[in-house]
Amino acid sequence: MRAVVINCTLKASPEPSNTGALAGEVVKALEERGVTVDTVRAADLNLPPGVRTDMGPGDDWPRVHEMLLDAEILVVASPTWAGHPSSFAQRVIERMDAMISETDGDGRPVAYDRVAGVVCTGNEDGAHHVISEITGALGDFGYTIPAQAWTYWNKGPGPGDDYLDTDEGHGWAAKTGRAMAANLVTVAEALAAHPLQAPPE
Template identity: 80%
Template sequence: MRAVVINCTLKPSPETTNTGALAEVVVGALRERGVQVETVRAVDLNLPPGVRTDMGEGDDWPGVHRSLLDAEILVIATPTWAGHPSSIAQRVIERMDAMMSETDDAERPVAYNRVAGVVVTGNEDGAHHVISEVAGALIDYGYTVPGQAWTYWNRGPGPGPSYLDADSGHDWSAKTGRAMAANLVAVAEALAARPIPAPPS
């Protein structure tokens, strides 16, 4: 089984990212279950705006798209900015829009029988709103989002330390992240055994 984790931090490599740090908890739990995990740091790529799989010369999205089609599990990890997903996360979601019109050999949307989850960090409130925005988009595209397929960390409202600058709440976020990984694998295995059929015509 394969998974792709798209880190939608605004920080380019090799800068340390709080979002990536929490996502690594989920990555570790997936690998413990035998899942092969590829991590993509979207800000390092050239992802022009658009809603097509390939926007032409220099577009790095087609490579990400191939990874998505090779994986049964997708995790989108994003910081919270002004109560919303990062602009990079929004760009990723917009580029995924093309998948709605792509079908597999059984005439199913290509995201069918794949599962997805969300990781959120931020030193402000709004994690549940961000989870809802990202998960809602992924459901639209055809992904199955299991129950409790998310984890988050935030300091609470107002300014304050980031995930890597504080220890408060880490145990809960890690426990929830491990549960997220277990639920993603369990539902991915169930869908592999009994796939969702093509929609009625």
């Protein structure tokens, strides 16, 4: 089983990413369950705006799209900015929109039988809003969202330490991340054994 983690931090590599650090807890839990995990950082890629899988020369999204099709699990990791997903998370969602009209050989949306979850970090309130926005879009595309398929770390409203600056709340976020990984794998295995049917005509 394979998973793709898309880190939607605003920071390009090699700058440390708080969101990537928490996502790493989920990666570790997935790998402990035998899942092969590939991680990409959206800020390192050239992702032109648009809602097509391939926007032309220089577009890095087709490579990510192929990774998504090769994986049963997707994790979108985003910081909270002004109570919303990051601009990179929104760009990823916009580029994934093309998957709605892409079908497999049985006429099913290509995202069928794949599961998805969300990792969120931030110093301000809004984690549940970020999670709901991202999972809502992924569900539209055809992904199955298992129960409790998320984890987050939130310092609370206003300024404060970043995830990497404090140990506060790490235990809960990591434990929730392990539950997230377990639920993603369990539902992915269930879908492999009992695939979704093509939508009715």
